[in-house]
Amino acid sequence: MTTAASSLRSLPTLAALTAGLMGLALLLAFFVAPEDADQGISQRIFYIHVPIALTAYFCFGLGAWKALLLLWKGDERYDLESYVAIHQGTIFGSLTLITGAIWAKASWGVWWTWDSNQLVLFLTLFLFYCAYFMLRFSLPEGARRARSSAVYALFGVVLIPISFLAIRLAEDFIHPTTFTRDGPQMTGTMFTAFCVSWAAVTLLAYVLYRVELAGKRLHSDLRELREALE
Amino acid sequence: MTGGEYVAAAYGVVFVFVLVYVAIIAAKLARLQRETAELLELAGRRGSAGDRPVA
Numbered sequence: 001m002t003t004a005a006s007s008l009r010s011l012p013t014l015a016a017l018t019a020g021l022m023g024l025a026l027l028l029a030f031f032v033a034p035e036d037a038d039q040g041i042s043q044r045i046f047y048i049h050v051p052i053a054l055t056a057y058f059c060f061g062l063g064a065w066k067a068l069l070l071l072w073k074g075d076e077r078y079d080l081e082s083y084v085a086i087h088q089g090t091i092f093g094s095l096t097l098i099t100g101a102i103w104a105k106a107s108w109g110v111w112w113t114w115d116s117n118q119l120v121l122f123l124t125l126f127l128f129y130c131a132y133f134m135l136r137f138s139l140p141e142g143a144r145r146a147r148s149s150a151v152y153a154l155f156g157v158v159l160i161p162i163s164f165l166a167i168r169l170a171e172d173f174i175h176p177t178t179f180t181r182d183g184p185q186m187t188g189t190m191f192t193a194f195c196v197s198w199a200a201v202t203l204l205a206y207v208l209y210r211v212e213l214a215g216k217r218l219h220s221d222l223r224e225l226r227e228a229l230e
Numbered sequence: 231m232t233g234g235e236y237v238a239a240a241y242g243v244v245f246v247f248v249l250v251y252v253a254i255i256a257a258k259l260a261r262l263q264r265e266t267a268e269l270l271e272l273a274g275r276r277g278s279a280g281d282r283p284v285a
Contacts, residue, residue: 026241042233045240052244095247099240106236208251215258222265229272 008214014207021200028193042106047193049103051201053096053122057160059089059205060129064157067150079146080220082153083136084213086129088205093126121163128156 029047036043066082069075100119101111114120135152139145184191231239
């Protein structure tokens with residue numbers, strides 16, 4: 001039986017740190033970072049949209065890494081860790097698509113455009129991982145489901161660098177490129193606000209991952225206990 | 231809609247998502263607490279039945 005309760009000990013501190021960092025990120029994004037000369041106030045969506053998108057990539061990558069560990073070492077706990085990371089990835093992926101659509105409407109006048117490789121590839125990645133849940137829940141619980149889910153999660157990881165680099169590999173004139181080989185194309189305060197927002201969103205994802213994982217482990221422990229008692 | 235309203239909508243969506251997620255987790259936690267209480271009761275009944283002297 002896993003010790004789900006012991007893994008929760010550091011969570012209140014992490015949650016408080018996340019709340020503090022979120023507050024600081026909002027303060028920097030709205031009151032310290034200067035207004036963009038080109039896009040005006042709508043550019044401030046950048047401080048939430050890009051960190052969320054990067055976090056979604058990270059969660060999908062983490063899910064794939066845990067899947068690889070499951071296939072490599074055969075330890076069942078990696079199955080749950082991979083599942084929770086991919087679940088987090090789809091949540092942050094949904095948020096990326098929604099905040100991106102709002103920003104697109106504000107900047108380009110449309111909610112979505114099929115002409116941008118970056119958008120289409122991110123949608124493909126998102127839908128690929130949405131289908132992961134269909135596969136997972138269509139199979140009976142056990143080692144076969146864990147292995148099949150892990151293989152599927154590993155296939156999806158190929159899409160991450162393609163989606164991330166699409167904007168650079170193809171000539172995408174619609175979606176802006178902020179980070180080039182010459183460094184970030186923004187002022188120092190804008191970059192600081194972005195970094196703090198990124199740290200806050202990453203920490204938020206980590207806290208939610210830990211909470212969800214602890215809940216799932218606790219549920220599993222209780223089921224084992226019920227089976228032993230009945 | 232103005233630029234400011236779009237910004238508010240983007241940040242608002244994130245806030246609502248996190249809030250809904252936390253509410254779902256809280257509901258699941260409440261269910262786990264109920265399950266734990268049930269199991270404690272079951273274990274208590276088993277314990278008292280085991281302690282009973284054989285006639």
